[in-house]
Amino acid sequence: MTDARPVVVVDVDSLRPDHVGAYGHPLPTTPTVDRLAERGVTFGRAYAASTPCIPSRAGLLTGRYAVHHGVATHGAEALTLHHPDAWAYEERDGVDPREWQTLPEACYRAGVPTGAVSTFPRHPAPWFVRTWHRLEQPREPPGERETFATVRAEDAVDRALSVLDDLAEATASRTGAHGDGRFLLYLQLWDPHFPYRREPTARFRGGVDRHPHPTEEAIAAHGERSTPAGPDAVDVRDRSDLDRLLAQYDAEIRHADDELGRLVEALERRDLLDPALVVVTGDHGEAFGEHGVYRHHWSVHEPTQRVPLVVKPPADEPRAAVDVDIDGPVTNVDVAPTVLDYLGVERPARWQGRSLRPAIEGDRSPREAVVLEHGLQTAQRAVVRDDWKLVRTLHPGEWSEHLPETALYDLGADPYEQENVADEHPTVVADLTETAAEWVRSAGAERLSDPLATVAERGPAGHRFRQWWTDR
DSSP states (O other): OOSOOEEEEEEETTOOGGGSGGGTOOSSSOHHHHHHHHTSEEETTEEOSEESHHHHHHHHHHSSOHHHHOOOSSGGGGSOOSSOSOOSSSOBTTBOGGGGOOHHHHHHHHTOOEEEEOSOOSSOOHHHHTTOSEEEOOOOOTTOOSSSSOOOHHHHHHHHHHHHHHHHHHHHTTSTTTTTSOEEEEEEEOTTSSSOOSOOOGGGTTGGGGOOOSOHHHHHHHTTOOSSSOGGGGTOSSHHHHHHHHHHHHHHHHHHHHHHHHHHHHHHHTTOTTTOEEEEEESOOOEESTTSOEEEOOSSSHHHHBOOEEEEOOTTSOOSOSSEEEOSOEEGGGHHHHHHHHHTOOOOTTOOOOOSHHHHTTSOOSOSEEEEEEOSSSEEEEEEETTEEEEEEEEOTTOTTTOOSEEEEETTTOTTOOOOOTTTOHHHHHHHHHHHHHHHHHHTTTSSSOHHHHHHHHOOHHHHHHHHHHHO
């Protein structure tokens, strides 16, 4: 049995895991993802290592943390990776660029056909677009501006089906009916990112019952604030309005899932689903008022940083069991090493993520603790170990009155991070602070500066944009 496998990675924007059926959501949002989970494993404590969109995808495709690859925010700072200028095969000035290659570059080097469909054209980054054998970035429908109302999931999946045909033909043309079986297809879906276009139909009502926060009193208090993305921005005055907003969000998720179902059906028709590794994850989640911010991704708190991670391994490969939830902290930086592991491709030496294959096969969870970052609306770093989560705010963005410099949460007792217990547990704060400092020293050892600290010094890109917009 060879390790060579077709791989499909699906990256769904703004998808909270607690709105996915496989993670316990009772409403019919994700039947396709749930079927994949039934044939594989779910990681119950998966995080995006750095958020939002561009830093998250940099981690996904480089196998490195933002403190190492340097993409900690959006804008001009996100256009360049900490990476040798040349990605050619030869060694130059004592640096072997192969050690730094991104996921598509590593596949290119190994002769694995790759294709990508991205509905995220607003922030073109050279490190993202290069080296795919085929890259599709569909634009908005004619007459629409290039805004947050971006490409529909149906168009993205149409393109993905075309790319799938090309990849399958490319492998078949080499040897045998399916070549050696190896290709990589990456699909990024914008839905369910705002603005929401689906109607909040009755089948998605009632989801607010699974959201104890914000309370009616909290919503009223949030409305008194002058900070961005408050309840007034989304017409939320009470929990009934919040239920309507959540129903719209769930309807968007269902639309994306239905379109993903077309891709899964195409894999089945080609007899490629069983031998494939299929990964479904997200770039970040979405806040719905837990800390006064609604329908936005703005901080390192759980609603923004937690993502789903569903992995369907090849049918004849070992796995812990069918439909298993692996409860140990992992991040999306671990996805690229996992992909190369199943493809039988050597991972670049500078990668920092770890393959999740041992965990999928039942051996272990790869980490006891993870370090997380957000760099667009705020500049924050967090450490998660066991039930403890330490949050350090380097720059509060527009929320200076509401974000303490240091916060400690007991996620077991307080999963919505409502009570800061830092003063009651100084030893835990000191221990996790040292964990974060050591992580920066080791993970970012090859950089002269901490990218997130630089973001804090300049001001997060979203914060700077709001200042410019106000002053123009």
